[in-house]
Every structure is written in C-alpha cells, then in structure tokens.
Amino acid sequence: MNDVWERVEPLLRQVERPARYVDREWGVVRRPDAGYHVALMYPDTYEVGMANQALQVLAARLSTLDDVACERVFIPWVDMSAAMRAHEVPLFTLESCTPVAEMDMLGITLPNELTYTNVLEALDLAGIPLRAHDRGETHPLVVGGGPCSHNPEPMAAFFDAILVGDGEEALLEIVASHRASMAAGLSREESVRALAGIDGVYVPSLYLVGDDGVVRPVDDAPARVTRRVLADLDTYVSPTCPVVPYADVVHDRATVEVLRGCSRGCRFCQAGMVYRPVRERPADSIVRDAIASLRCTGYEELSLTSLSTADHSQLEEVLRRLANRLEGTGTAISVPSLRIDSFTVPLARLLGDGRKAGLTFAPEAGSQRLRDAINKNITEEEILTAVDQAFTAGWRRVKLYFMIGLPTETDEDVTAIAALVERVFATARAATPPGERGGLRVAVSASTFVPKAHTPFQWDGQLPIEEVRRRQVLLRQAMPRKGVELSFHDAGSSLLEAVLAKGGREAAAGVEAAWRAGAVFDAWSEHFSLARWIEALASAGIDAAAYAAEARDRHGALPWDHIDSGLSSAFLRAERERTDRAETTADCTFGECTGCGVCPGLGVDVVVAGGERRG
Amino acid sequence: MAEGFRLRVCFRKAGRLRYLSHLETGRAWERAARRAGLPYAVTQGYNPRMKVAFGPALPVGTAGMREYLDITLTRFVPVAQVQEGLRASIVEELAPVECGYVSPTEPSLASRLTIAEYEVELERGVPPQELERSLDALMRTGGLETEHKGKQKFFDLAVVLPKEPEVMSDAGRAAVRVWVRMGPHGSLRPETFMSAAIGPGRPVAVTRTELFIEDEQGWIRPL
Numbered sequence: 001m002n003d004v005w006e007r008v009e010p011l012l013r014q015v016e017r018p019a020r021y022v023d024r025e026w027g028v029v030r031r032p033d034a035g036y037h038v039a040l041m042y043p044d045t046y047e048v049g050m051a052n053q054a055l056q057v058l059a060a061r062l063s064t065l066d067d068v069a070c071e072r073v074f075i076p077w078v079d080m081s082a083a084m085r086a087h088e089v090p091l092f093t094l095e096s097c098t099p100v101a102e103m104d105m106l107g108i109t110l111p112n113e114l115t116y117t118n119v120l121e122a123l124d125l126a127g128i129p130l131r132a133h134d135r136g137e138t139h140p141l142v143v144g145g146g147p148c149s150h151n152p153e154p155m156a157a158f159f160d161a162i163l164v165g166d167g168e169e170a171l172l173e174i175v176a177s178h179r180a181s182m183a184a185g186l187s188r189e190e191s192v193r194a195l196a197g198i199d200g201v202y203v204p205s206l207y208l209v210g211d212d213g214v215v216r217p218v219d220d221a222p223a224r225v226t227r228r229v230l231a232d233l234d235t236y237v238s239p240t241c242p243v244v245p246y247a248d249v250v251h252d253r254a255t256v257e258v259l260r261g262c263s264r265g266c267r268f269c270q271a272g273m274v275y276r277p278v279r280e281r282p283a284d285s286i287v288r289d290a291i292a293s294l295r296c297t298g299y300e301e302l303s304l305t306s307l308s309t310a311d312h313s314q315l316e317e318v319l320r321r322l323a324n325r326l327e328g329t330g331t332a333i334s335v336p337s338l339r340i341d342s343f344t345v346p347l348a349r350l351l352g353d354g355r356k357a358g359l360t361f362a363p364e365a366g367s368q369r370l371r372d373a374i375n376k377n378i379t380e381e382e383i384l385t386a387v388d389q390a391f392t393a394g395w396r397r398v399k400l401y402f403m404i405g406l407p408t409e410t411d412e413d414v415t416a417i418a419a420l421v422e423r424v425f426a427t428a429r430a431a432t433p434p435g436e437r438g439g440l441r442v443a444v445s446a447s448t449f450v451p452k453a454h455t456p457f458q459w460d461g462q463l464p465i466e467e468v469r470r471r472q473v474l475l476r477q478a479m480p481r482k483g484v485e486l487s488f489h490d491a492g493s494s495l496l497e498a499v500l501a502k503g504g505r506e507a508a509a510g511v512e513a514a515w516r517a518g519a520v521f522d523a524w525s526e527h528f529s530l531a532r533w534i535e536a537l538a539s540a541g542i543d544a545a546a547y548a549a550e551a552r553d554r555h556g557a558l559p560w561d562h563i564d565s566g567l568s569s570a571f572l573r574a575e576r577e578r579t580d581r582a583e584t585t586a587d588c589t590f591g592e593c594t595g596c597g598v599c600p601g602l603g604v605d606v607v608v609a610g611g612e613r614r615g
Numbered sequence: 616m617a618e619g620f621r622l623r624v625c626f627r628k629a630g631r632l633r634y635l636s637h638l639e640t641g642r643a644w645e646r647a648a649r650r651a652g653l654p655y656a657v658t659q660g661y662n663p664r665m666k667v668a669f670g671p672a673l674p675v676g677t678a679g680m681r682e683y684l685d686i687t688l689t690r691f692v693p694v695a696q697v698q699e700g701l702r703a704s705i706v707e708e709l710a711p712v713e714c715g716y717v718s719p720t721e722p723s724l725a726s727r728l729t730i731a732e733y734e735v736e737l738e739r740g741v742p743p744q745e746l747e748r749s750l751d752a753l754m755r756t757g758g759l760e761t762e763h764k765g766k767q768k769f770f771d772l773a774v775v776l777p778k779e780p781e782v783m784s785d786a787g788r789a790a791v792r793v794w795v796r797m798g799p800h801g802s803l804r805p806e807t808f809m810s811a812a813i814g815p816g817r818p819v820a821v822t823r824t825e826l827f828i829e830d831e832q833g834w835i836r837p838l
C-alpha cells in the first residue's frame with residue numbers, strides 16, 4: 001500500500017475545510033496489515049457522507065472480520081479535485097491515505113440519482129476505468145448498493161456488481177466470495193461471476209436488455225435478483241463506536257436505528273415500499289446501544305432514526321428511560337421527523353429541544369381527496385389539532401412539506417395547499433399569545449413529484465416542467481403572504497431525477513456524457529445545470545422532457561423488472577387503481593396484512609417489539 | 616457567580632490535526648471530556664451546554680504545542696486521574712500536555728492570554744545571515760501595513776512584537792521564533808510578518824509553541 005499523504009498535505013493549504021481530508025478522528029479503525037482492503041464510499045462530500053448511517057452499519061460489520069481493513073472515501077470538493085488533478089494526486093482513502101485503485105474492493109452507496117456523476121468523478125480521480133468491462137485484473141471490484149439499487153440500470157455499466165437490499169450479511173458474503181476467488185487465483189471475470197451466486201447480488205455484465213426492454217440473464221444467472229432482507233434487526237447491535245468527525249457534518253450526532261421499514265403506504269414513497277416489512281428493535285436494545293454509543297463517541301445529541309420513528313411501539317418507554325439515564329448531561333434527543341398523527345405534546349416534550357427547532361410535518365397534499373389518493377392517511381383536523389397543541393405548548397415555528405404534480409392533481413388541489421396553510425397559520429396564531437405573535441413562522445416547502453421504481457406510481461409520468469412552473473406560480477399567488485415563507489425545490493433537478501429514476505440501461509451513456517461535460521455535485525444547486533444535462537441525455541438519444549413525462553403501460557415491461565423487491569406487481573397496480581378512486585389502504589402494522597407480497601415472498605415477517613402498535 | 620472547580624487543560628494541536636479550525640478543535644475537546652466521563656457542569660437554560668472556554672483561536676493549518684481550555688467540573692477529581700482519563704479519550708494529535716485547577720474567579724483565557732510564541736519554519740536554503748538582515752530591515756521600519764479580505768490594517772511593530780524575532784539556525788533548518796502580542800488591535804499572523812520580511816510563499820510550517828499571560832511580573836504560563 002502506498003501512503004500518499006506527503007503529496008496530499010501540500011494541497012491542504014490551498015483548499016477549503018481541510019479537516020475533510022486528514023482522517024485521525026476518534027473511533028477510526030486502522031488495519032494496515034490486513035489481508036483484504038475495502039474502501040466504502042459515499043458519493044458526496046465528507047460532511048454529507050459522514051452522516052450516512054448505512055455506511056456506519058456496514059463498516060461496523062466489516063470490522064468484525066479481523067483480517068479486513070475498511071476505509072472511508074468521499075468526493076473531494078471542487079477546489080480539492082482541481083488541486084489533485086493539477087498535481088496528479090489520485091483519489092485516496094482516509095484511514096491509510098492509500099490510492100483507492102490499490103484497494104481490493106470499492107463499495108459505493110447510491111443514495112439518490114443526483115449523486116450519479118459523483119460516482120464517475122470518483123472513479124476517474126481514482127484512475128479506475130469508468131465502465132466495468134474496461135477494468136483490468138488489478139483494479140478493485142466496484143460494488144454498489146443503497147436505495148438506487150432498486151433501479152440499477154442507469155448505473156449498471158459502471159459497476160461490477162450491485163447489492164439490492166440490506167447489507168449486514170450480504171456484504172460479508174461478497175467479501176468472502178471475492179477472497180475465495182483471489183485465493184483460488186480466479187480471473188476478474190470469474191470472480192465477478194461468482195458474486196452472482198450470492199442472494200441479492202446483481203451482476204450487470206451477466207444480463208442483456210432485449211428489444212422488448214426486458215433485462216434477461218445471458219446464462220445461468222438468476223432471472224430475477226431478489227432483495228436481501230434482514231429478518232431480525234436485533235441480530236446485530238447498532239454501531240456504537242462510529243467515527244466522530246471534527247468537521248461540522250450534516251447530522252453530527254449519535255444515532256441508533258430503532259426500526260427499519262415503514263408500511264404507512266404512501267404511494268409516492270419508494271422507501272416505504274422497498275424496505276418492508278417493518279422490523280422494530282426492542283426497547284432494551286435501543287436503550288443499551290444509545291447509552292453505549294454516547295459513551296463511546298462523546299456526542300451531545302442522540303437521534304433515534306428510522307423512516308417513521310414515532311411509529312415504534314415502545315417509543316415513549318424508550319424516551320423515558322433515556323431521559324432518566326441522561327439527566328444532567330446536557331444530551332438532547334431527537335427524531336428525524338414526526339408524523340402529524342403521532343404528534344402529542346408529551347411526546348414532543350420528551351424530545352427536549354423541540355420548541356427551538358420547530359415542528360416539521362409533511363401533509364404532502366392540500367386537499368383531503370389528494371391525500372387519500374396518495375394514501376397519506378391524515379386528516380386536516382389532525383393537522384390543525386397538532387398545530388394548535390404545539391403552539392399552545394409554546395412552539396412558534398412549523399415547517400410543512402408538500403409535493404406538486406402528484407398523479408391525479410388538479411388546480412383545485414394546488415390551491416387547496418394555500419387554503420390549508422392559511423388555516424394552519426390562523427390556528428397557530430390563535431394559539432399564540434398576542435405578545436409573541438411576532439416570532440410566529442410557518443414555512444412551506446414544495447417539491448416536485450418524481451415517479452419511483454417499485455411504487456404504485458412507477459408507471460406515471462412526471463408533469464412537464466412548464467406545467468410544474470405554472471402550478472408553482474398558481475400556488476404562490478394563492479398562498480397567504482403574511483407570516484408564511486414559501487420555497488420550491490428546483491423543478492429542473494426533479495426533472496433529472498425523474499429521467500434517471502425511470503431510466504433503463506441506455507441512460508448510462510447520458511450520465512457519462514453529462515459528467516464529461518462537467519456535471520458533478522448535481523445535488524448542489526450552484527453546480528447543477530439542467531441545460532448541460534439535457535444536452536448530454538440528448539447525445540445518448542434521450543429526450544429528457546419526453547422521457548420524464550411518459551406514462552407507461554401498467555402491464556408492460558419496466559427497466560427494473562429483474563429486481564425483485566418482494567412487492568407483487570398486482571399489489572402495486574391495485575394501489576394505483578385505488579389512487580384514481582381516492583381510496584386509502586391501511587398500515588399493516590396496525591391491523592391486517594394488506595397483501596403487498598413482501599412477507600410471503602421474502603420469507604420474513606413484521607416485527608413489532610411491543611406486541612402491538614396503537615394508532 | 617463562580618461555582619465548581621475550574622480545570623485548566625494544556626493540550627496540543629499537532630500533526631495532521633493542525634488543519635482543524637478553532638471550532639473543530641473545540642468540539643473535539645468537548646467530546647473528549649464527555650468520553651472521559653468528567654463531571655462537567657452544564658449551563659442553565661433550555662439548551663444546556665458544557666461549561667467550557669478556550670484560549671485564543673489557532674488558525675487552520677497552524678499547529679499548537681501548548682494550547683489551553685478551561686472546563687468547569689461539579690466535583691473535584693484528582694489531576695492525575697483527569698489527565699489519565701483525557702489521554703485515553705482523545706487522539707494523540709490533540710493529546711493533553713498537563714492539567715491543573717485554577718481559581719474559579721480567574722478571568723477568561725481568551726482575555727488573559729495575550730502573548731503568543733511562534734516557530735515559523737522556512738523553506739530550506741534561506742541562509743541565516745540573509746534572514747537576520749531582512750528581519751532587521753523590517754523591524755527598523757517600525758510598522759507593517761497588511762491587507763486582509765480587502766481591509767487595510769496597520770500594525771505598530773513596537774506594540775505587536777514584544778520581543779525581537781530570533782533566527783534559529785540549528786541542525787541545518789531555517790526557522791524563526793516570533794513573539795506576538797494579541798489584543799484589541801487584532802493580532803499579527805506570523806506568516807504575514809515573515810512574508811513581509813522575506814517575500815511571500817516562504818514559510819512551510821507555523822507552530823504556536825507557547826501562550827503567556829502578561830502582567831507586572833512579566834510573562835507567566837497559565838498553568
């Protein structure tokens with residue numbers, strides 16, 4: 001292994017925030033003499049990537065293998081990458097400052113479509129050929145995973161293998177398989193092929209896209225790659241000694257994952273579909289891991305994370321026990337966001353600093369009809385009650401998230417957002433003593449609907465960008481001016497997200513062309529250029545606007561049909577049909593199974609730690 | 616109101632971690648104190664925080680051999696025990712050098728520490744005699760005009776440099792020891808001073824080696 005620190009250090013004097021590149025944090029595990037080296041990469045800056053819990057989980061799992069070193073890699077900011085290119089310094093790992101190209105494996109998580117060009121940037125900086133078929137015997141295996149693995153095609157060409165689903169066990173199997181192949185002296189091609197034998201691993205080179213758009217294996221690889229699911233989250237402890245960054249990272253706190261999955265069933269939400277079933281961790285384990293983690297890291301804040309933490313059947317017990325244990329230590333406890341219907345003042349009080357931070361709710365749609373159509377099972381009354389209680393109890397700020405362009409949305413639904421916000425504002429105002437009304441804030445954030453694979457809306461198109469903009473104007477005009485701050489998520493990046501979220505293998509050429517034209521850090525508005533992307537996609541034969549807007553045949557082939565998330569397409573179709581009738585579907589953790597197919601299909605079950613959930 | 620026990624920690628910021636900012640260093644130390652299980656006091660109010668205060672900020676890229684922080688403890692813990700606990704709770708590059716208790720009524724470190732001693736290491740090949748000459752020439756002008764982010768600033772060298780800089784020519788390396796007085800007039804960065812003396816781009820490493828309290832008796836160490 002070559003330590004390139006001597007060449008990195010001179011660059012640090014000319015770049016912003018050098019702490020990103022120096023390593024030496026508390027909690028770093030260093031294994032220079034290991035027999036096998038894995039680099040785990042999050043395709044964004046250090047500050048964003050260090051907050052990623054999945055990588056912490058995987059690093060903790062890998063650390064149980066004595067002879068394996070696991071090192072971190074992030075994308076250098078543009079000043080640093082320019083300096084690295086100018087001085088021919090390759091992309092390096094943090095722990096040992098080794099060129100990434102010298103690793104045995106490079107694991108990359110794909111958190112969202114706007115990080116795709118960062119992956120190419122990293123491969124290029126590392127000196128690893130972008131396309132899997134151009135790589136030689138000495139290059140590391142490039143293995144992907146994470147949320148975007150559910151539609152891997154746009155990035156398939158750049159990966160040797162992609163893991164679909166939970167990685168706790170699968171990653172260790174991948175490492176074991178590669179080590180065995182190395183020991184047996186197998187070629188790169190043979191080693192990659194061997195990975196296809198692991199459940200949940202998709203090896204793109206073993207599949208071809210037919211004229212009908214269906215992705216099929218060329219030989220004995222499985223016809224469909226079935227998502228890996230960890231049946232019992234309690235099999236492994238939550239990572240209690242993660243690396244503690246010096247830099248001010250996005251979520252700079254200790255985290256304990258309290259449950260995985262969410263079956264509330266919001267029809268636009270990919271996470272709510274592809275991480276089923278709900279698996280809760282028991283209260284005892286949560287408290288144990290939380291205390292251990294705070295002790296090991298020294299963090300001043302603890303976050304209980306999941307897709308919907310307030311749904312945990314033992315949350316109040318957990319919060320009470322933690323409050324007891326942490327009294328007098330100045331430790332704050334937080335949850336990522338609360339559902340409106342699970343908000344209660346006592347619960348929010350247990351969350352300490354809540355009043356300062358303000359409340360965050362996501363009604364997503366303004367009218368009851370549309371909320372029913374997307375299966376956001378909350379009523380206006382619940383929203384207003386929660387706001388009234390919160391502001392009576394001293395809260396002064398609330399942030400509301402909405403989406404524009406959801407399937408079946410009409411102009412009335414758009415203006416209904418403004419009407420709802422107006423009533424929220426009036427309720428908040430009435431609950432606030434006259435002298436304190438100056439500090440009252442209602443923030444509204446509206447994003448654009450992006451159709452995602454493995455959801456009931458996977459066949460839908462996205463509204464044309466001109467129409468999105470028209471509805472944004474409509475909303476702005478209808479929105480009360482006083483006391484309400486309205487912001488829109490950039491419709492241009494949502495358009496790109498839609499193209500890549502819906503895209504097939506042909507999109508890879510567009511991603512590569514965009515990166516060659518300079519696209520990187522697309523999630524950072526100052527670096528994003530829609531015009532550049534439209535041109536790049538066009539060079540790959542993709543008309544971005546038409547592609548994003550196209551609605552697909554609900555019985556036809558989809559680019560992700562070979563990825564089996566466990567959801568039955570009949571369920572997704574039925575859910576889509578219920579949308580048109582504005583019919584809701586209940587959460588199976590509060591009542592009966594609603595037949596999504598995941599539990600019987602993947603041989604797992606819902607795990608509710610407290611025995612039952614109360615609605 | 617000054618209650619509790621004020622523990623003063625002298626620590627390093629060295630090696631790669633010289634690239635930490637003041638804020639990052641502070642956060643690292645607060646977390647180390649938590650990991651060490653020190654009985655730290657917290658502030659009153661809705662958002663309680665550890666009662667800790669730091670000495671003058673050290674810029675990103677500048678190392679420190681004897682930096683200081685004060686932390687208020689709710690009960691007395693023997694110094695040796697504190698030191699052992701902290702040493703096991705922080706990385707080597709930020710290791711504690713020594714600890715001790717000071718009076719809880721002491722004015723803050725930031726206001727008391729007014730003299731900083733730096734060692735500026737220069738690129739090899741600058742002959743000591745030439746260095747002496749350039750420094751002398753600059754000192755004789757008596758003042759230094761600097762520009763930072765478009766703002767002009769004038770430093771009276773007799774005020775900001777309480778002692779003549781010393782050229783250290785041991786073991787073939789070229790280094791200069793500079794003493795800077797910090798205060799309401801701002802503080803002169805040793806790099807700025809050296810660039811003014813010998814031209815830009817020469818210093819390769821800057822280390823703050825000591826911090827002193829200046830009073831009638833002279834310069835005293837804070838511990």
Ligand code: SF4
Pocket residue numbers: 263276277278588589592593594595596597598599600606
């Ligand atoms: S199969 Fe039934 S119980 Fe399991 S997640 Fe789907 S709806 Fe819920």
